[in-house]
Amino acid sequence: ASRAEGHTRFAFKPIDIATDHAVHVPEGYTSQVLVRWGDALWSEVEGAYSPETGVPAEMSDKVFGENTDGMELFEVDGREIIAVNSEYVNPKINLPAASEGVPQSSEEVMLLKNLQGVTVMEIARGDNGYQVVKDSPYNRRITHETEMVLAGPLAGHPLVQTNADPEGRRVKGTMNNCGAGKTLWGTYLTCEENFNGYFGATGAMPEGEGYIRYGIGGEGRYAYEKFDERYDLSKEPNEPHRHGFVTEINPADASSTPVKRTALGRFKHENAEMVQASDGRIVVYLGDDERGEYLYKYVSTNTWAEGEPTEGLLDDGQLYVAKFNDDQTGEWLALTPETTGMEQAEILCFTRMAASAVGGTTMDRPEWVACNPLKAEGYCALTNNKNRGVKPNAGGDDTSVNGPNPRETNNFGQIVRWAPADENHAAEAFTWDLYVMAGNPKVYNNAYAGSANINEGNMFNSPDGMAFSSDGMLWIQTDGDDDNEGEFEGQGNNQMLVGDPESGEIARFMTVPNGAEVTGLCWSLDKKVAFVGVQHPGGAWPDGAGKPRSSIVAVWREDGALIG
Numbered sequence: 001a002s003r004a005e006g007h008t009r010f011a012f013k014p015i016d017i018a019t020d021h022a023v024h025v026p027e028g029y030t031s032q033v034l035v036r037w038g039d040a041l042w043s044e045v046e047g048a049y050s051p052e053t054g055v056p057a058e059m060s061d062k063v064f065g066e067n068t069d070g071m072e073l074f075e076v077d078g079r080e081i082i083a084v085n086s087e088y089v090n091p092k093i094n095l096p097a098a099s100e101g102v103p104q105s106s107e108e109v110m111l112l113k114n115l116q117g118v119t120v121m122e123i124a125r126g127d128n129g130y131q132v133v134k135d136s137p138y139n140r141r142i143t144h145e146t147e148m149v150l151a152g153p154l155a156g157h158p159l160v161q162t163n164a165d166p167e168g169r170r171v172k173g174t175m176n177n178c179g180a181g182k183t184l185w186g187t188y189l190t191c192e193e194n195f196n197g198y199f200g201a202t203g204a205m206p207e208g209e210g211y212i213r214y215g216i217g218g219e220g221r222y223a224y225e226k227f228d229e230r231y232d233l234s235k236e237p238n239e240p241h242r243h244g245f246v247t248e249i250n251p252a253d254a255s256s257t258p259v260k261r262t263a264l265g266r267f268k269h270e271n272a273e274m275v276q277a278s279d280g281r282i283v284v285y286l287g288d289d290e291r292g293e294y295l296y297k298y299v300s301t302n303t304w305a306e307g308e309p310t311e312g313l314l315d316d317g318q319l320y321v322a323k324f325n326d327d328q329t330g331e332w333l334a335l336t337p338e339t340t341g342m343e344q345a346e347i348l349c350f351t352r353m354a355a356s357a358v359g360g361t362t363m364d365r366p367e368w369v370a371c372n373p374l375k376a377e378g379y380c381a382l383t384n385n386k387n388r389g390v391k392p393n394a395g396g397d398d399t400s401v402n403g404p405n406p407r408e409t410n411n412f413g414q415i416v417r418w419a420p421a422d423e424n425h426a427a428e429a430f431t432w433d434l435y436v437m438a439g440n441p442k443v444y445n446n447a448y449a450g451s452a453n454i455n456e457g458n459m460f461n462s463p464d465g466m467a468f469s470s471d472g473m474l475w476i477q478t479d480g481d482d483d484n485e486g487e488f489e490g491q492g493n494n495q496m497l498v499g500d501p502e503s504g505e506i507a508r509f510m511t512v513p514n515g516a517e518v519t520g521l522c523w524s525l526d527k528k529v530a531f532v533g534v535q536h537p538g539g540a541w542p543d544g545a546g547k548p549r550s551s552i553v554a555v556w557r558e559d560g561a562l563i564g
């Protein structure tokens with residue numbers, strides 16, 4: 001039996017692993033699909049989705065996108081609105097088989113572009129649980145084509161000027177939206193992660209460390225550059241400098257213009273965890289998900305209080321990179337022209353290089369950051385590192401083992417936790433420990449067995465998504481190896497677990513279909529329903545026939561008690 005069983009802070013009996021193509025939740029809980037890739041957001045495209053052919057291009061910007069990821073729920077005029085990312089599309093699922101996953105026309109490129117980005121949708125509870133409210137005035141799709149503005153110190157700089165936008169202030173689209181965040185003033189933060197893969201060069205490739213370090217160049221992964229010059233590096237070398245940001249969206253106004261917040265830096269943004277420091281300033285923690293990259297935080301210059309204007313809070317501030325010392329102390333190193341030798345605009349465009357210049361600590365792929373609502377502490381999921389010492393995109397940093405990344409080969413991952421000095425998230429000093437080192441005590445009896453809070457009943461690999469519920473419990477979602485073999489034997493499909501920050505105990509709450517990762521978590525306003533994202537499922541889940549469909553699942557307690 002799991003050590004978590006019977007513990008007062010877990011309101012459920014932990015579940016076993018699964019290896020099937022289904023969703024499992026604890027006894028006394030029910031799960032139900034809320035929305036699937038291809039489901040209509042407006043009644044005019046009802047029935048657009050076909051199990052054989054997917055979504056027709058001409059309706060592709062009016063349906064729920066593919067590969068659901070980070071999400072947040074907002075209260076707007078008493079209604080419940082979810083903003084949710086669609087991280088990427090699987091071309092083989094969306095395009096005719098003959099194309100072998102490579103788009104053959106601009107129409108096919110448009111289909112793929114439309115199924116990515118962000119969906120804003122109203123949901124409401126009826127007799128059959130929560131449903132999407134079709135035709136709600138809040139419903140909105142934001143894609144590669146949506147007009148947005150660049151804000152902050154990089155806006156207008158020559159590095160972000162293009163033929164289509166010689167001023168460098170208006171950008172089309174957001175892409176590869178991975179994790180998310182919510183501002184204290186009720187807007188959505190969508191995080192642009194692997195944006196590099198959409199760009200390619202049909203002719204001469206522009207040169208520079210700024211391309212190499214971000215993995216930009218060669219042939220694009222999706223051939224967009226062959227049908228749309230915006231993605232062609234030989235024609236628009238500055239276009240990739242306009243992506244890789246945290247973008248702010250107002251879910252209360254479907255006609256509002258999204259804003260790319262350059263002050264939060266440009267890298268492969270995982271999520272954006274905003275908290276208010278005890279001195280009133282706004283702090284946003286930010287992970288850069290690549291082997292050997294860094295954990296960051298942004299601190300606003302001005303303080304803020306509820307009801308005050310928010311102007312400038314995400315444009316005027318200081319970006320820092322984390323340095324973890326081996327003695328469990330650490331410091332946030334400011335990225336300034338003095339510390340980096342780079343201009344302010346360059347720091348925000350080539351943030352990775354600035355962080356290397358000041359000596360940040362290289363990490364095992366920083367994924368989501370979550371902060372405890374009951375005390376001043378932060379957690380970052382370091383998902384895994386299969387290739388230590390080999391930095392994929394140069395940079396020259398030493399990526400060997402260090403304090404929070406202590407294992408040579410790291411196929412399991414760990415979660416690092418820090419407490420800011422004086423319980424002030426804006427402080428430059430902190431102390432840290434490892435909340436958990438994932439591992440497999442069934443296969444190993446060394447460091448790869450994991451930390452003391454891992455046992456055969458709760459083991460997992462590759463922590464990724466994380467969020468705190470209002471009761472101060474840490475929800476952990478995995479995106480790992482689910483073949484249940486070799487060193488992953490006994491870990492089963494990807495899963496969602498709940499961790500108690502105080503006791504360290506961790507219990508398995510949910511498993512998802514084989515092939516899928518769990519990513520994205522938010523709660524209904526009354527905290528009785530959890531919404532959980534199931535990305536890239538295998539088999540034919542959830543329909544039982546046809547294509548696999550990434551979906552959001554609603555989970556609730558049958559006795560109507562709180563879940564989050």
Ligand code: FEO
Nearest residue numbers: 178193270289367
């Ligand atoms: Fe999109 Fe790092 O996960």
Ligand code: CA
Nearest residue numbers: 178367464465
């Ligand atoms: Ca992730």
Ligand code: CA
Nearest residue numbers: 464479517535
């Ligand atoms: Ca993933």
Ligand code: CA
Nearest residue numbers: 367383464479
């Ligand atoms: Ca991941």
